[in-house]
Amino acid sequence: MRAEKLFGLLGYPIGHSLSPVMQNDQFSNQGLPFFYHAFNVPTENLKEAVEGFKALGISGFNVTVPHKIEVMKYLDEVDEEAQIIGAVNTVVNQNDKWIGYNTDGRGYVESLLNKTGDTLKDSNILVIGAGGAARAVVTALSFEGVRHLAITNRTYSKAESLKERVPHHSNISVLTTEEAEKETPAYDIIINTTSVGMSPETDKTPWRTDNLKENCLCSDLIYNPLKTKWLAEAESNGADTLNGVGMFVGQGAFAFYKWTGVWPDLNRMNDVVMQHLGGK
Numbered sequence: 334m335r336a337e338k339l340f341g342l343l344g345y346p347i348g349h350s351l352s353p354v355m356q357n358d359q360f361s362n363q364g365l366p367f368f369y370h371a372f373n374v375p376t377e378n379l380k381e382a383v384e385g386f387k388a389l390g391i392s393g394f395n396v397t398v399p400h401k402i403e404v405m406k407y408l409d410e411v412d413e414e415a416q417i418i419g420a421v422n423t424v425v426n427q428n429d430k431w432i433g434y435n436t437d438g439r440g441y442v443e444s445l446l447n448k449t450g451d452t453l454k455d456s457n458i459l460v461i462g463a464g465g466a467a468r469a470v471v472t473a474l475s476f477e478g479v480r481h482l483a484i485t486n487r488t489y490s491k492a493e494s495l496k497e498r499v500p501h502h503s504n505i506s507v508l509t510t511e512e513a514e515k516e517t518p519a520y521d522i523i524i525n526t527t528s529v530g531m532s533p534e535t536d537k538t539p540w541r542t543d544n545l546k547e548n549c550l551c552s553d554l555i556y557n558p559l560k561t562k563w564l565a566e567a568e569s570n571g572a573d574t575l576n577g578v579g580m581f582v583g584q585g586a587f588a589f590y591k592w593t594g595v596w597p598d599l600n601r602m603n604d605v606v607m608q609h610l611g612g613k
């Protein structure tokens with residue numbers, strides 16, 4: 334079948350990405366004659382790649398590590414949420430203009446809402462970390478509206494800067510590790526946005542789980558491994574858990590929607606990813 338629209342992914346290195354298999358499966362499932370390809374592009378070629386995509390009539394693309402910040406220089410517009418986050422992961426060709434978005438945070442919130450089946454308006458949430466992933470998550474949570482959000486980070490000043498980035502931050506507080514540890518029994522949801530516990534350092538945990546609130550949800554953005562040591566510990570202490578697969582699928586779903594105007598089959602996207610990750 335001839336592909337009528339082409340979509341891409343820019344990253345370096347790109348070999349492990351599950352986006353092509355997830356997006357192409359969804360295109361064919363929706364009967365869309367589109368194709369998605371991952372391009373391994375080092376930083377020194379990023380500008381030419383973005384210009385080349387436009388010259389070739391590419392309809393849109395995703396951006397991943399290490400280009401999410403740098404790519405903003407080469408776009409025609411960047412939407413408000415992506416500007417606050419300070420990074421773009423999804424680009425749409427609108428009338429020959431590259432418009433940049435960030436669907437990471439929205440994708441995460443979608444996976445969280447699917448898990449809780451509820452609004453987050455009454456939730457008291459702790460976010461561990463203040464890097465790129467935390468920026469996306471905190472921004473999207475603030476747009477969604479939560480009762481209270483605390484940020485704690487090894488480097489305190491980065492957590493303070495993150496709070497300042499978010500326009501409406503009266504319900505956001507910044508805590509030292511010690512302060513946040515004391516408050517642990519008060520949180521409904523604890524989100525690890527750091528890389529602590531990610532393969533190959535799978536024996537590390539980012540937070541204690543022996544003083545969690547009853548029915549606390551521990552959410553790790555990591556999906557390699559699918560169940561981090563932290564999630565396993567949280568589970569054995571009675572917590573509900575959520576791994577990072579939902580965020581990956583969610584960001585892809587919002588990108589798919591921006592490109593096609595069609596909301597994809599989230600369960601099917603999730604199944605495709607899980608098959609490739611060796612899960613259920």
Ligand code: ATR
Binds near residue numbers: 461462465487
């Ligand atoms: P990403 O884009 O994946 O979020 P990042 O921007 O490099 O990556 O941010 C990594 C986050 O994990 C930071 O909050 C970092 O803490 P610092 O700001 O103090 O560097 C946190 N992090 C990484 N390794 C950590 C460790 N061993 N212990 C605690 N926090 C760690």
